[in-house]
Amino acid sequence: MTPQPAAGLSLKPQYYADARSADAAGLWFEVHPENYMCDGGPRLAWLEAVRVRHPLSLHGVGLSLAADEDPDPIHLAALRRLADRFEPFVMSEHLAWSQRGGVYHPDLLPFPRTDEALNRIAANVGRAQDALGRRLLIENPSLYLHLDGHAYGEVDFLVELCRRSGCGLLLDVNNVHVSANNLGFDANAYVDAVPADLIGEVHLAGHAPDERLGAALLIDTHGVAVSPEVWALFERVIRRTGPRPALIERDDNIPEFSELMAERAQAAGILSSAHAVTPAPGSRSRVNA
Amino acid sequence: MRSLSAFEEALRAAIKGDAAVLAPWLAGHSDGLSVYRNTVMKGAVDALAATYSTVVQMVGETWFRAAAREYATAHPPTEPSLMRYGAGLPDWLSAFPPAQDTPWLGLVAQIDQMWWEAYFAADAGVLGPNALAELTTNDLETTGVVLNPAMRLARFGQTLASLWLVHQGPRPPEGDLAIEDRPERLLIWRAGQEVKTDLIGPATHAFLATLGDGGSLMAAAEAAFSTEPDAALPDIMAQCVARGLFVGLTSADRG
Numbered sequence: 001m002t003p004q005p006a007a008g009l010s011l012k013p014q015y016y017a018d019a020r021s022a023d024a025a026g027l028w029f030e031v032h033p034e035n036y037m038c039d040g041g042p043r044l045a046w047l048e049a050v051r052v053r054h055p056l057s058l059h060g061v062g063l064s065l066a067a068d069e070d071p072d073p074i075h076l077a078a079l080r081r082l083a084d085r086f087e088p089f090v091m092s093e094h095l096a097w098s099q100r101g102g103v104y105h106p107d108l109l110p111f112p113r114t115d116e117a118l119n120r121i122a123a124n125v126g127r128a129q130d131a132l133g134r135r136l137l138i139e140n141p142s143l144y145l146h147l148d149g150h151a152y153g154e155v156d157f158l159v160e161l162c163r164r165s166g167c168g169l170l171l172d173v174n175n176v177h178v179s180a181n182n183l184g185f186d187a188n189a190y191v192d193a194v195p196a197d198l199i200g201e202v203h204l205a206g207h208a209p210d211e212r213l214g215a216a217l218l219i220d221t222h223g224v225a226v227s228p229e230v231w232a233l234f235e236r237v238i239r240r241t242g243p244r245p246a247l248i249e250r251d252d253n254i255p256e257f258s259e260l261m262a263e264r265a266q267a268a269g270i271l272s273s274a275h276a277v278t279p280a281p282g283s284r285s286r287v288n289a
Numbered sequence: 290m291r292s293l294s295a296f297e298e299a300l301r302a303a304i305k306g307d308a309a310v311l312a313p314w315l316a317g318h319s320d321g322l323s324v325y326r327n328t329v330m331k332g333a334v335d336a337l338a339a340t341y342s343t344v345v346q347m348v349g350e351t352w353f354r355a356a357a358r359e360y361a362t363a364h365p366p367t368e369p370s371l372m373r374y375g376a377g378l379p380d381w382l383s384a385f386p387p388a389q390d391t392p393w394l395g396l397v398a399q400i401d402q403m404w405w406e407a408y409f410a411a412d413a414g415v416l417g418p419n420a421l422a423e424l425t426t427n428d429l430e431t432t433g434v435v436l437n438p439a440m441r442l443a444r445f446g447q448t449l450a451s452l453w454l455v456h457q458g459p460r461p462p463e464g465d466l467a468i469e470d471r472p473e474r475l476l477i478w479r480a481g482q483e484v485k486t487d488l489i490g491p492a493t494h495a496f497l498a499t500l501g502d503g504g505s506l507m508a509a510a511e512a513a514f515s516t517e518p519d520a521a522l523p524d525i526m527a528q529c530v531a532r533g534l535f536v537g538l539t540s541a542d543r544g
Contacts, residue, residue, distance in 0.1 A: 037370040038409035039438070042482040045412075062369020068293040075369055100297050104366040106332025107325055109300060112314070117293050144321025148314055149291060182321065210324070219324055 005055040005089055005245040007268035009260050010222075012250070016046040018257040020053055026268060028055040028089070030247050034062045037078045051086050057201070057247070058088040059170075062104065065124045065138070066111050067097035076131040083132055090201055090245065092137040092170045093128070095121070095158065108141050112149040113157045122164040129166065137200045138162075139170040142207075142220035143179040154179075155193045162198050169194065172203035173233040174226070174249075178218045191233055196241040204234055204267060205249035223252035226263060235270050243271045304329055305362075333361035336371035337378060341401045343456045344382070344394060356385060372409060376402065393449050393468060400453045400475065403441040407477045407484045410439035415533035421506070421526060429507040433541025434500045437534050439479035442497055450475035450488055457486070480533055492520035497529065505541040 006026025011019055019029055029050055036043055050056070060079065063071055083091060096108035111117050129136055138161060140154060152160070158169055171194055180187035206224035210217035226234075226248065238244065248263045296314055303311035304326050308319055337357040338345050345353045360381055366374045379402060382388055383395030415437065424432060443450070450473040455462040474494040477486050489497075492513040499509035513520045529535060 034370040035372065038372060040412035041407075041409050041439070041479065043409075045482050060369075064369070068297055072369070078370070097297060099369060100301060102367055103301070104369050105301070105304065105325075105329045106336070106366060106371060107328040109297075109325060111293060112291075112296055114293070120293060144324040145319065146315060146317030146321075147296075148316040210320075212323075213320055217320055217324070 005057075006243065006271050007264045008055075008057065008245060008247045009264055010247065010249050010251060011047075011050060012254055013043070013046070014254055015257050015260075016050065019050045020046075022054075022257075022261065024261065024264070024268070026271075027264070028057065028245065028247075030057040030059045030249075032061050033058045033079055033082045034060065036082055047086065055089045056086055057245070058083060058086070058091045059139075060091070060093045061108065062098060063093045063124075063128055064097045064099035064104075065093055065128065066095060066109075066117065066121050067100050067124075068120055069100065071124050071128050071131070072099065073131070076128060080132050083134060090137060091132060091134050092139055092201060094139045094141055095154075095161075096141045110141065110143055110145060110147060112147050113152040113154065114149065115151060118152070118157060118160060118164070122161055125161065125165040125167050135167060137168045137170040139172050139203065140175050141179070142172075142175040142182075144182055144217065144219075146183060155190060159195060159198065168200040169198045170201045170203060171199050171237060172205070173237060174203065174205040174207055174230045175220060177227070177230050177233055178207050178220045181215070181218045187229075187233055188236060191237050192240070194237075199237070199241055199244055202234060202237060202244050202246045203249055204230055204246065204263075206230075221252055222249050225259075231266070231270075234267070238270055238274045241274075243274050246271060300325075330358060330361060332371065333366055333374065334358055336366070337361065337375045340375055340405055341378060341398050343401050343453055344398050346456050346461060347397065348391075348394070356382070356387070359385075372405075378402075393447060393452070396445060396449050397453055400443065400450065400477075403443060403477050404484055404486070407439040407441055407479050410437075410479065413437055413439070413536040416530060416535040416537065418527070418530055420535065420538070421530065424506070426507075429510070430505055431540055433503055433505050433539045434509075434535045435537035435539050436497070436501055437478060437536050439484075440497075440501075440534050441477040442494065442501065443475045443477075444494060445473050445475070446470065448473050454486060454488070476532075478532055478534055485532075490517065490520075492517035492522075493525050493528070496522075496525055497534065503541055508541075 004026060005028035008028035008030055011029040011031050036047055062075060094108045098105045098107060098109060125136060176187050176190050204226045205222045206226055207218045208221045208224060209215045210219055246267045248260055248267060250260055299310045299314055303322055308322055311319060334354050334357040338353060360378055364377055379395045379398035382398050388394050448469045448471055452466060452468060474489050476489045495512040495516045496509045499512040510522055513522055
């Protein structure tokens, strides 16, 4: 029986052995499926070994849902194979684009939130969900540029995307903090506006000031511990929504496993002290409207 | 034309270097553009450094990352999985003007690449020790071998396989790393989930290369004897089986 996922960690190759033997209550792991798109070998074998013990999430970075082109069918098929093999409890992607005209940019790129973009992304999310046979959670990105021509605020855009496509949301509170700092909006007001029943997962991560511009430009590095401001946003969200699967993301400057497990324990404490006040995520009653 | 496509083309061009094309789309300064530029480049360069780790060790992080930036600018990733990104780097490195003092660098990169190919190859059940024992002489003329998908074979005119091998230890090698003009043959394979590498003799190389080209076991044996008339063929075959290089038998032409 798979335990109920509570607080989880990014799974890095350095952690395979520790991850397999770790037994904290509610522990789960998340990987970027793009790093497992191979025919065989040690990486898939390790993921299998971890998956036998723990729930798993596939968190994609390459589907490029906000590109003005259809999702790559080869990439979707590779995602589907991984999903069918590893049976993740959740799959997620980003409100961003990365691929265009056969070139892949290893980043999550922004776009003006217009009606045209909403139509295109809703169609792309729908295509992806059909191909995967699963609902996706879509993550709010970290933003660095003041774009002209937004017709929607980010929360309104995401809520409308959920309504049209049936997807849910992965609320990354570090991205909210980073974007709010860089673009000058109120992070608390942002997270308060996200409907609780759409939030299927929450991400926490560390950020760093830009080397040249300092705190005026925060960068979502995933390379340091979660900051106090981001912990505060997380508590604020969880107090309102009740427990959600929550993840400590770490992709760079990888510390000892025990260090991340300590951060994870802090998230688990916040989750267990929260009282569920809304229906569990995954309810489709609203999003299918 | 303020379409989604037009914006994405502008951002793509701005990331490549032409910041001015983004100006009509900005409601503020363009300081954040550098974050996207840096992340896009770091993703590609990190992937190349992970794949070509022996080259990094030999030329140093700074030189490699500078070269990798040039490669990534000319040949950006084309798919979201970066696991196989940079397959063209060995050839590119061989023709890279700043690497002309080390003309063997591209071949070292090729060994790194083959190592990862073995690492990511499909899992396969291997033939047991008696699989070849029951074949008659006639069978040998019409039977070929399905090689393990994780097996890679290379031949070099210089001692580059040795050069690569001494860089695989936990510490960088010390002392003289002279390259000799002496042919070497390298076998890369996976035993279970562990990638293995070994120098092999001319007969083993000729035997496996012939099987890899679809030749029969008899043709492979003839190829082995033509490179080493006194080759110990039973030992070579037994070692191939013991290493798990054979995953099945197949019909083959004698030629």
